[in-house]
Amino acid sequence: MAHVTIDRVSKDYQAGVRAVDSVSIDIADSEFIVLVGPSGCGKSTLLRMVAGLETITEGEIGIGGRVINHVDPADRDIAMVFQNYALYPHMTVRNNMAYGLKNRGMNRADIEKRVAEAAAILRLQDYLERRPRQLSGGQRQRVAMGRAIVREPAAFLFDEPLSNLDAKLRVDMRGEIKQLQKRLGTTSIYVTHDQLEAMTMADRIVVLNGGRIEQIGTPLDVYRQPQSAFVASFIGSPAMNLITARGESGNLVIGDQTVVMDGAMTVPDGPVTLGVRAEDMKPADHGATAHLELAIDYVEELGAGRLVHGHVGDARLALSTPSGEPLSDLLPIVFDRQRLHLFDTATGRRL
Amino acid sequence: MKRTQFSSPVLPYLFLLPQMTVVFIFFYWPSVQAIQSSFYLEDPFGFGSTFVGLSNYTDALGSGEYLKIAWFTAVFTIVVTFLSLSIGLLLAAKADGVIRGSSSYKTLLICVYAIAPPVAGLIGMMFFDQHIGPFVKLAAWAGWDMKVGINYYDTAFAMIVVSVWKQIPYNFIFFLSGLQGVPVSIREAAAIDCRSPARRFRTVMLPLLAPTAFFLLVINMTYSLFDTFGIIDVIVKDKAANNPITLVYKVYMDGFRGNDIGGSSAQSVILMIVVFVLTVFQFRFIERRVHYN
Ligand SMILES: Nc1ncnc2c1ncn2[C@@H]1O[C@H](COP(=O)(O)OP(=O)(O)OP(=O)(O)O)[C@@H](O)[C@H]1O
Ligand SMILES: [Mg+2]
Numbered sequence: 001m002a003h004v005t006i007d008r009v010s011k012d013y014q015a016g017v018r019a020v021d022s023v024s025i026d027i028a029d030s031e032f033i034v035l036v037g038p039s040g041c042g043k044s045t046l047l048r049m050v051a052g053l054e055t056i057t058e059g060e061i062g063i064g065g066r067v068i069n070h071v072d073p074a075d076r077d078i079a080m081v082f083q084n085y086a087l088y089p090h091m092t093v094r095n096n097m098a099y100g101l102k103n104r105g106m107n108r109a110d111i112e113k114r115v116a117e118a119a120a121i122l123r124l125q126d127y128l129e130r131r132p133r134q135l136s137g138g139q140r141q142r143v144a145m146g147r148a149i150v151r152e153p154a155a156f157l158f159d160e161p162l163s164n165l166d167a168k169l170r171v172d173m174r175g176e177i178k179q180l181q182k183r184l185g186t187t188s189i190y191v192t193h194d195q196l197e198a199m200t201m202a203d204r205i206v207v208l209n210g211g212r213i214e215q216i217g218t219p220l221d222v223y224r225q226p227q228s229a230f231v232a233s234f235i236g237s238p239a240m241n242l243i244t245a246r247g248e249s250g251n252l253v254i255g256d257q258t259v260v261m262d263g264a265m266t267v268p269d270g271p272v273t274l275g276v277r278a279e280d281m282k283p284a285d286h287g288a289t290a291h292l293e294l295a296i297d298y299v300e301e302l303g304a305g306r307l308v309h310g311h312v313g314d315a316r317l318a319l320s321t322p323s324g325e326p327l328s329d330l331l332p333i334v335f336d337r338q339r340l341h342l343f344d345t346a347t348g349r350r351l
Numbered sequence: 352m353k354r355t356q357f358s359s360p361v362l363p364y365l366f367l368l369p370q371m372t373v374v375f376i377f378f379y380w381p382s383v384q385a386i387q388s389s390f391y392l393e394d395p396f397g398f399g400s401t402f403v404g405l406s407n408y409t410d411a412l413g414s415g416e417y418l419k420i421a422w423f424t425a426v427f428t429i430v431v432t433f434l435s436l437s438i439g440l441l442l443a444a445k446a447d448g449v450i451r452g453s454s455s456y457k458t459l460l461i462c463v464y465a466i467a468p469p470v471a472g473l474i475g476m477m478f479f480d481q482h483i484g485p486f487v488k489l490a491a492w493a494g495w496d497m498k499v500g501i502n503y504y505d506t507a508f509a510m511i512v513v514s515v516w517k518q519i520p521y522n523f524i525f526f527l528s529g530l531q532g533v534p535v536s537i538r539e540a541a542a543i544d545c546r547s548p549a550r551r552f553r554t555v556m557l558p559l560l561a562p563t564a565f566f567l568l569v570i571n572m573t574y575s576l577f578d579t580f581g582i583i584d585v586i587v588k589d590k591a592a593n594n595p596i597t598l599v600y601k602v603y604m605d606g607f608r609g610n611d612i613g614g615s616s617a618q619s620v621i622l623m624i625v626v627f628v629l630t631v632f633q634f635r636f637i638e639r640r641v642h643y644n
Contacts, residue, residue, distance in 0.1 A: 053539050073539075074546035086536035090558040099554070100544035147544075 002064030002077075002154035003029045004050065004187055009059035011045050011211075019045045021211040022059070030185040032178070036198040037208035038234070043191045044159055046208070050189060051080050051157050064154050074103075079148035080157040084164060085140045087132040087147075093119075094128040097146045111150075118146040121180065138169050145177070149184065156181070158190040162197065174200060195235050199223065207231050224339075229348040232275045232341055238307060243315035244345065245274040252340075255313020259291045264337035268351060275341035278307060281319040281333050290332030294319075299327065382623065389616035400613070407617035417601070417618075424597040427511065428575040434515045435571055436564070439522025444552065446523070447530040475513035476585055486512075500586060500594065507595040510586055514579045522567055529563035530556065569633055576626065598622055 004027040011020040020042040027033050035043040048054040050061055052073030060067050068076050079100075087096050094115055101111045119125045122142040132140055141161065148156055161177070162170045178201045181188050192198055198205050199219045207214040207222065207230075215227040226232035232240045245254045247267040252259040252274060261267055284290035294310035294317060301323065309318045310331065319333060342351040389407050391400040411417050478486040479499045486509075490497040499509040533556060541555045557564075577599050587594040596604070598618065606615030 051539075051543065053542070072546055073543045076543075078543070080540070080543055082536045082540060084534070084536055086534065086540040088537065088540070088555060090561075103545040103547075103550065147540075 002187055003027055003031075004064075004155055004189070005060075005062040006046070006050070007060045007062070009046070009049060009061060010057050011042070011049060011054065012057045018211050020049070023208075023211075023213055024059075025206055025213070025216065027187060027189065030187055032181050032188045032190065032201060032203045033206060034190045034192060034198040034202035034204075035206045035208060036192055036195055036234070037214075039193060041208040042211040043193075043208050047080075047157050047159055047189055047191050050076075050155075051078055052076050077154040078157055079151045079153040079155075080159070081144045081148050081161045083160040085132075085144040085161075087140060087143055089132055092129050092131055093124060093135070093143050093146075096132070096143055097150045100147065100151050114150040114152075115146075118150045121149070122146050137165055138173065141165060141173060145180070149180070149186075152186075154187065156186050156188040156190075158188065160192055161190075163192075163194070170197075177201070196237060199235070205235075207234060209234075225350070226275070226341060227350050229273050229275065229343040232343070236277060238278050238318055238320075240275045240277050240341070241317045242273055242275050242343075243312075243317065244271060245315070246271050254292065254315055257292050257312055259335065259337075261337060265340060265342070267342065271345045272351065273343040273345050273348070275343060276317070276335060277339065278318050278320040280336040280339040281317070283321055283327075284332040284334045288334065291334050291337075292332070294331045294333050296327055296329055296331055385616045385619050385623075387616075388612055389620050391613050393612040403613065407613045408621070410614060411618050411621065420596060420598055420601050423507070423595045424576070427507070427514075427579075427595070427597055428572055430511055431514045431518070431575040431579070432568065432571040434511070435518035435522055435574075436567060438515065439519050439567075440526050440560075440564075442519070442523050443526035443530055444556075446527055475516040476582070479509040479513065479586070503593060503595055506586060510579070510583055510595065513582050513586070514575065517582065518571060518574055522571065525563055525567055526560065529560045533559050565633070565637055568637070569630070572629065573626070576622075 004025075006023060006025040006027070008022050008024050009020060010018060010022050013019055023042075023046060025033065035046060037043050045054060049056050050063075052068070052071065056069050060069055062068065063076060063078065088099065091099060097115045097118060098111050101114065115128075116125075119128055122145055124139070124142055124146060127135060127139060127143075132143065135143065141164075144161065158177075162173050165173060174197060190197075190201060202219055204216060204218055205222050206216050209230050215222055215231045217225070222231060222235050226235060226240070229242055233242055243254065245252045247253075247269045248258070249269070250263065250267055251261050252267055252272075254274070292312055294308075294312060296308060296310040297316075298309050300307040300309070302320075303323075305320050306323050307318050307320055308327065308331065309316065311317065321327075343349065344351055388400070390402060390404060392403045392407070393400040478484050479497075481487060481499060484499075487497045487499070497505050497509075499505050537555065537559075538551075541551045545551045545554070576597065579597065580599050580603070583596055583600050587596060587600075599622065602615050602618045602622065605611045605618065609615075
């Protein structure tokens with residue numbers, strides 16, 4: 001157990017090609033950090049630098065107060081769970097878990113004990129003598145977890161460990177990993193491109209884009225106060241509506257309609273990017289004044305509710321409503337005006 | 352294994368026909384001929400043959416010369432197989448460390464090695480040329496008066512070195528592609544689990560290479576037994592009879608030089624039996640221990 005510090009770390013694969021650009025994260029002891037971002041944003045690269053599988057071009061990484069830039073991966077006191085599990089195909093489940101301990105010269109009895117404990121936690125007792133190819137995907141995943149936890153390392157590193165599982169198993173394992181991490185209290189860095197995994201598992205989320213950090217914060221922070229249009233569009237499902245609007249004397253002009261703000265938030269004059277989540281709009285009650293009239297394009301029925309897609313001028317919007325009454329073609333809607341997000345059209349930063 | 356459906360039941364056999372024909376003409380038919388003539392004493396001038404039962408076999412197995420050659424063949428095979436496998440593996444492991452990730456370099460390296468074996472064989476032979484061979488000169492310089500083709504042990508040494516030398520590229524290519532076939536993430540997991548590269552190689556890479564190694568073991572033993580014929584021929588040709596030769600070479604000598612077709616056939620049948628037993632042994636006791644996936 002240890003805190004992990006990532007201090008202005010950069011990675012160039014070739015000269016001029018920055019995969020990770022001056023990233024700094026302070027990870028507290030026992031914290032569960034999730035690195036999330038689109039494909040190619042550098043999250044695996046960052047994790048692999050912590051693991052020692054990639055060299056660090058610039059900056060410093062410390063684990064438990066010790067700078068580990070030039071420490072051998074085996075001596076960093078970390079354990080990693082790989083996307084394809086990377087189990088040793090020629091070893092039994094037991095030996096897969098024991099291998100790292102044997103190489104560290106631990107005595108036989110202690111190894112036995114740790115493997116037995118891990119197997120009990122992960123419900124692998126019946127499979128200890130099998131080889132990886134005789135296991136299901138979910139079981140292999142648990143063996144990979146077991147191999148990490150027997151080590152009792154300072155930090156766990158996960159690189160998309162659930163992406164090879166089917167949807168249902170993924171949800172189950174998500175809960176299991178999270179619980180296990182809380183119980184063991186081991187500092188963890190978890191890489192995923194799935195924002196839902198990030199939201200449900202993280203103590204804090206780090207959103208990466210193009211090798212840079214867009215935002216670091218708790219899941220709620222990142223959801224409620226996205227610091228950039230990129231974060232706003234990446235976190236949350238359905239994705240936040242991002243439309244171009246114009247500020248005019250404190251009100252928002254969308255297409256040919258004006259949303260009267262009544263000072264609910266300060267709107268600068270000129271073009272802005274307006275962000276609004278599907279659940280922060282609803283059809284206006286009868287008689288109430290609507291903020292906007294939405295021309296409906298189509299409706300997605302989701303069972304628990306429905307997602308109504310429409311447009312105002314050029315701007316496309318989706319809002320969630322309860323299922324039920326049929327909708328007219330032109331739907332008057334009201335915003336939860338405190339929950340609107342404004343971003344700079346040029347930089348994408350939150351205003 | 353996937354089951355493919357053919358529209359006509361005859362079609363698959365038709366596909367097999369060319370292969371079966373080749374196997375039959377070049378393998379079964381000569382084998383049957385050899386077995387047959389091993390029971391006869393053939394007149395050297397082709398005037399008929401006499402049935403002699405097992406006496407060709409008892410003659411061969413009872414001869415001190417034959418047993419000496421058999422002994423040399425065994426030593427030769429084991430030494431050549433062991434050396435060419437281990438040197439090939441060593442080189443492959445070194446190359447693997449260097450070319451990780453740069454695939455053009457790998458193609459280049461493999462190309463060079465793929466062209467090499469016949470050329471390597473020639474060069475190897477020249478090394479031991481009595482007059483211009485650099486190896487002979489080197490040995491002379493170190494005080495070893497090497498007489499390939501005259502001294503039994505010097506000749507054996509040269510045969511082994513050239514045979515190993517010629518087979519290394521082949522083993523190198525297979526070991527290298529075997530090593531490159533080990534998933535990167537498994538190497539990385541091992542790098543985190545084990546600090547010592549040598550130990551990692553022994554406990555993870557080597558076991559994963561076992562199927563390749565097994566395949567090469569079979570190939571190399573066959574090579575040492577049979578395909579070294581050319582090398583031996585060049586080294587001992589027309590030289591004194593007390594040179595070391597292998598069983599295959601003796602089959603050739605007795606059959607084509609000595610015109611003893613019956614005896615030579617009996618010897619090839621003995622060889623066939625040896626190879627058969629070896630192959631069965633290899634597949635029964637080694638093969639089942641090396642396949643994981
Ligand atoms: N070995 C490498 N050599 C050169 N460039 C690389 C190498 N590995 C990754 N990159 C580049 O670095 C960038 C970041 O890659 P990385 O693997 O960290 O992305 P990622 O965020 O993990 O994406 P994904 O979700 O697809 O796994 C990408 O643009 C990629 O092309
Ligand atoms: Mg990745």
